[in-house]
Amino acid sequence: MKSIFITGCSSGIGLLAAKALKARGYRVIASCRKQKDYQNLVALGFETVLLDLNDANSVMEAARQVLNLTDNKLYALFxxxxxxVYGKLTSISRAQLEAQFSTNFFAVHQLTQLLLPAMLAHGEGRIIQTSSIVGIIATPGRGAYSASKYALEAWSDTMRLELAHTNIKVCIIEPGPLKTQFSSNVEQAEQNNVVENPPIAKRFTLSPAAILPKLFHALEAKSPKVRYRVTFVTVLASIGKRLLPNKLMDKILANK
Structure with missing residues (x-):
């Protein structure tokens, strides 16, 4: 039975993925930040680890627990x-930006660094990242979040190249608009100028279950894709970024 450690399993993509992979025969170790969510995951039958990604000591302790649970034989890290953090860049403090990167980027680096040896030891593994459509294109009001995802994309590309001589594969899942609690959990930098998704996004919003075929392929294909784009909007954004002139993309995105 292959073991996978999934971060952010309190709801949305993480919880859905944990349930689906457990049903598929994986040994799922789930993580969450809050005690109430921990109790819920345990009640659902998951081996569960408390993890606050904004706390380096918490990341270290979570990694230690995962390594102990798997006897240093981990197949995948999701x-x-x-x-x-949403708001105009001029409204976002250094502390808010540091917290954004601490959770979305620095913790990914630390956690992967701690768990990667457990994959290398038995010669196979998968590192899968949840990025975003704003890891492809930057839009007004989402600069902090977008910057953290751009960093994650670049880090993942580099890690993939550095692991090319191994059987450890690095894949990126790039969701577009999905029906999760992400938007309701956004930290708004300006309460009198809340950043909301454009109305057109609702027309292309999918269930988080849309990521599952991508996740399964990333975990199980002999030669997985580098990037898995979820939703039509994400595919369109990647094509536009590649083919359209920068100033034309600016005009398209200026009011998004």
């Missing part, structure tokens, strides 16, 4: 947890 770096899924994260949150968004």
């Amino acid at each position: 770096n899924n947890a994260g949150f968004g």
